[in-house]
């Protein structure tokens with residue numbers, strides 16, 4: 001039986017969240033894939049890299065993370081003295097699930113001359129087993145700093161890894177994970193939509209499979225897609241990523257039309273991330289009130305995971321390149 005007090009009926013959730021945010025000295029961070037009401041309440045809305053930077057820099061005592069578990073864990077790794085709460089601890093990610101740490105460790109052991117460049121969408125354990133973390137907005141900057149003759153394992157998203165391999169003419173070994181949301185976009189339905197809107201460009205996230213990315217006019221992270229939406233010259237944009245990001249586009253450009261790319265039957269909700277969708281206003285209120293569910297990470301594991309995340313933050317801002325890591329005495333396998 002839960003020891004937590006249920007929410008009193010008639011609670012004004014928005015007002016209560018605002019009161020608790022001040023009382024707790026909390027910052028509310030939200031990813032672009034969150035429900036509009038959560039995005040609107042957040043102190044900061046961003047992509048995975050921007051949210052990591054915010055989590056590392058905040059003065060707040062509590063971080064309420066409206067996103068998925070690996071994002072809240074990243075916040076805790078970077079800000080261990082803060083209380084980090086996630087409205088729903090079941091908010092996972094298919095990419096994280098695809099990459100159990102023991103299997104990843106065994107794969108690394110089979111390729112001792114490779115470094116592990118790993119997408120942030122993974123567990124803390126996999127981060128601890130990795131050399132450098134990337135997000136979709138930092139992956140290109142970071143990969144371009146890694147010498148061409150350095151063998152690389154890229155996991156867990158094979159579509160992002162494949163996209164980078166094609167763009168940079170690399171042969172990174174790919175872990176076979178996928179995002180179930182981006183995997184669900186249908187090429188046939190996208191082509192139908194393009195026929196109906198022949199002047200509309202297509203913006204796609206690199207987690208999409210190649211048969212979607214190949215039709216895109218711009219491929220980029222959520223923040224890159226949003227930036228494109230704010231600057232493209234036309235009236236209509238087809239958006240091949242989780243459609244909750246369209247909320248920010250509509251707010252910025254209410255007179256333009258943004259159409260989410262469809263899934264298999266053209267009508268399903270399969271382009272909505274079921275993990276992100278677990279968070280809602282009521283759970284945000286409860287986690288701020290009760291300061292639970294809380295992210296806790298064993299200190300030894302956290303320190304190992306922080307090493308690969310710190311490299312990402314440094315390399316994404318161009319502070320150091322891979323060559324400098326050796327000079328700094330950072331052991332890369």
Ligand code: 13P
Pocket residue numbers: 046047048049121135136137179207220221222223
């Ligand atoms: P970005 O916000 O880094 O583009 O990531 C998208 C994503 O899939 C988050 O789960």
Ligand code: SF4
Pocket residue numbers: 033068092093094095121179180181182207242273274275276
């Ligand atoms: Fe994971 Fe895909 Fe959901 Fe992002 S959209 S959290 S990659 S399942």
